[in-house]
Amino acid sequence: MRTKYAIVFICVVALVIIEKESNILSRVSDKLIQRQTPQQTPQTPLGYNNATQNGSMAMLKLLLSRLGDMKLNYSNPTEEQDEEEDIGSYSGSHKHILLLATTRTGSSFVGEFFNQHGENMFYLFEPLWHVERMLTMAAGGSNGSVSAGIYRDVLQGLFLCDFGPLEKFISPLPQDHVTPDLFRRESSLSLCEEPVCSPVVKDVFERYHCKTRRCGPLNLTLASESCLSKRHHAIKTVRVRQLDTLRPLVEDPRLDVRVIQLVRDPRAILASRMVAFSSKYQTWKAWAQDGQVPEDDEEVKRLKGNCDQIRVSAEVGLSQPAWLRGRYMLVRYEDIAHYPMQRAEEMYRFARIPFSPQAREWILRNTQTTQEASGVYSTQKNSSEQALKWRFSIPFKLAQVVQKVCGPTMELFGYKFVDDEETLLNKSISLLEERLFHYSYYQ
């Protein structure tokens, strides 16, 4: 009975605030309504604007129409669970995880935490790669605010299992919704398993598109069907620059989006990029040798710009605006390196997805130095050890430059400054402040 009154109360409150805060209403209904597989997907990028601007009355109707069902569910006397837990966990509904990162922050690795979840996960690796490439080709350098909107629309389509918006950006254009060119298809388990992996009769492209199986080109219709059949959806991207551009996505009542922002010490990022993209970073190497870094150089400005964008996004998330409350989590690369299992469990709890034995096993296999019974050799890297390597590869001079231009970002995330090379090179001095970034599971 208590629950029944609570629901009625919530409805009354919802009615009162509907004019001002349609956002809150959709959040309340989020919790009350067991959302079903989206039946229709927007054809135009404006689709969600109508949904959000004009969605409140429809939402209320839906909410009221579902109330009957809800009462039945909640009056089940065998359920002794805490109400909030009960409403908050709505275990039947679909979840959408957006893993937001920048390059060299371990995002592929963390993406695997979700990719490896098991049969109820549909994971996509950097689908926005196609969009960025097309925008760059078309515009010769893209307009930030325009591309942010397009990125969001494509992500929205994908979370709704509609590949249509993405398809327009795949080059060459897919024929009959079939393409051999989806970027890093093999990084997505669900695109490489039955039934999406269509058997190869005669592969005109003379190559297979998955690592472990002989799959033909990707049939996006099949991919979409597979997506619709899965309960959880995760997308990893390094291409979204500003968290607040995602607001309409987070507020879309058809979705249950949670954002995990992955950050890393900017000094380590630079060190890692200098190794990974060696030729692009020749100027940095030259500067390190001269001992002179021109701070008005475009490269340095770009570094600063990147740091500022990451910080601004994190500030938005950590300030817990109403539209994002309970839906944002900040994770440091270094914490994952030290405690991969604990952090993965936290991410799953935050996402309200059960942590699966498959994911656990994958993490174990890929983070620990495993001593086989024979004890002869170990093949996996010690991830804590790995997380320190950058300190021996970055020239001290460059570490100082990063500290100068990325100072506020480092402070926000708890990365300690070094004043001399000895400290940089002394492994027993931690450069990481213990810090908890609070977030709430239920709001």
Ligand SMILES: *[C@@H]1O[C@H](CO)[C@@H](O)[C@H](O)[C@H]1NC(C)=O
């Ligand atoms: C959405 O709204 C825009 C203007 O606000 C309108 O032009 C468009 O037709 C609407 N779309 C739908 C699907 O209602």
Ligand SMILES: *[C@@H]1O[C@H](CO)[C@@H](O)[C@H](O)[C@H]1NC(C)=O
């Ligand atoms: C919402 O849509 C209805 C038609 O479905 C329209 O009559 C009404 O004016 C719209 N309200 C707003 C606030 O756009």
Ligand SMILES: *[C@@H]1O[C@H](CO)[C@@H](O)[C@H](O)[C@H]1NC(C)=O
């Ligand atoms: C980007 O596009 C928007 C909207 O078309 C426009 O207002 C803005 O001035 C553009 N910015 C740049 C840097 O071109």
Ligand SMILES: *[C@@H]1O[C@H](CO)[C@@H](O)[C@H](O)[C@H]1NC(C)=O
């Ligand atoms: C792709 O899959 C759909 C759904 O099974 C099927 O109807 C369609 O014929 C397939 N497309 C091609 C080109 O094989």
Ligand SMILES: *[C@@H]1O[C@H](CO)[C@@H](O)[C@H](O)[C@H]1NC(C)=O
């Ligand atoms: C990994 O390296 C860290 C730091 O050197 C060390 O403390 C830890 O014991 C190592 N773990 C394993 C499993 O070897």
Ligand SMILES: *[C@@H]1O[C@H](CO)[C@@H](O)[C@H](O)[C@H]1NC(C)=O
């Ligand atoms: C490294 O730092 C620790 C703790 O401050 C200090 O005890 C040790 O002597 C330092 N090692 C070197 C080689 O400077």
